[in-house]
Amino acid sequence: MMKLFSRFLKTSRLEGANHQPNKNGPQVIEKNDSLSLPHEGKSKNIHQKFIVDRRKLNWFEALYLPAIFGGMFITLKHIKKSLFGKGIITMQYPEEKWDSHLPEWYRGAPTLVKDEHGRERCVSCQLCEFICPPRAIVIKPMEIAEGDPWRKVEKAPRVFDIDMARCIYCGLCEEVCPEQAIYLRKDYSITGLNRTEMIHHKEQLYEMGGVMTGLVFKWNEKK
């Protein structure tokens, strides 16, 4: 494992630092020791020797002061830009928010959705509960009530709690859901006065999610 890691370090150094190439080109050295892992082929065991080019400084550069003054001039330009131009990129939060132009891939709070027929999409397969890294989701499944056409093919959640104090907004639950039931919306400031208030229950989640169109309909009358 350490061999792989050190090789990764060496190659990434090569890719970035190739602006001062060696005069003879990179020297390729075949590595063939017994410490390498058995599944590494010979073509992957090549380490390149890289010589760093250290030039001597001329007298003007060796003073260091001109370089310092150059740097101070750059920071002065930043000061001028921040004072008199559009240098500052900080958003002053309560007055300026970016709710209106959040990127479409922004991960806010997770919610459950219904499709356009009004069916609740979640079937309590508990995959999201399994994959959630901080274990914020708690699901207890139940049978669907009598008389409902979906009773013989699916389950439904009796309890579906997402603890927003634990949720890390990673989006893994959305990614893993096989039923297209859980989606992360754009709501980012979730607050509560105590930890109990911070748990979102099933009704709240369906209300926050709303209706999603364009989903896959798995079941028809024949099935």
Place this chain on the structure above:
Amino acid sequence: MKSALLLAVILGLVSYTVYAERRVSALIQDRLGPNRVGWQGLLQPVADAAKLLLKENFTPQNANYFYFRLASKLAMVPPILVLGVLPFGSSLFGVPMTIASINVGALYVLAISSISVYGIVLAGWSSNSKYPFLGGIRSSSQMISYELSLALSLIPIFMLVGSLNLSEIVQYQVTHGWMIAPWWPQGMNYETLSHPAALLEAFRAGCSLQRLLLWIPLFISFLLFFISMFAETNRLPFDLPEAEQELIGGYHTEYSSMGFALFFLGEYTAMIAGAGVITTLFLGGWSLPLVPDGSHGWLWGLVNIAVFFTKVIMILFIFIWVRWTIPRFRFDQLMKLGWYFFFELAIANIFLAALILTYIK
């Protein structure tokens, strides 16, 4: 009475230096500093002081209690003592604007700034923990090495002026030009303002070859002193003792509440004291070219005080500006710079200044 007033002014200036550092460094880094507490964040130091006072003040286990408590005071008191000798203005209503105009002013300044090494060393050692220890050791060796060039770089000035009294050095600069630009003629002051022809003649006479020659050792001396002052106050690029990336907090890691406040404010007070010494010795203290001193009226006395503080604030701005521009020195580079480069340059500068002075006189 003067000292109480000065203390109040300096403590206010210290808190607002902290605020200024946060705002100016924010501008350099393309962001806003604290701007919520009060208009534009001007009450931020008040909020900081309240927070620091209300924190729990603990001593770590197995720490040497007496030295632990003493160290933070030792970091704060010497800079305030240094500020007692600096001339803030010429005179106001006949009262000279120095708390103590002693005849060995410059020597006193150098000696007192050596005491502040003790504060850091004691803090590092008595905290009984590895990061403060390393920070304390590094800082003490750094400060001692740069004290050499600090003192040696000032010798050309004393050779020129002939006195260590800070008020007299400022007076010399009023008549003979600021040390950083000594091509002042002797006749150019307030009395000659009414005779423009004499003014011009005096100016032309002042820019002679002799005065320009004198500029070389004085400018080198200014650079050496300025950079050594960075090292003395543990400011970047010499801030290894408190380098957050390497030492967590350096010598003040184990302190909280008042201890930390004293270290923190002590560092900024040392900066202000250093800036004050630099303006007094090199930038002409309270004087501007054609502005008279306090003997012509109390208004001019106030103007002189304002001029002094403006110069100090400008130098503080340069301190803050340099901090956010250059990376810090590695410790061996720092020591090499102090002992090889600066020490030899300071001694060579003394000989150079002596040669030029014999040639001029």
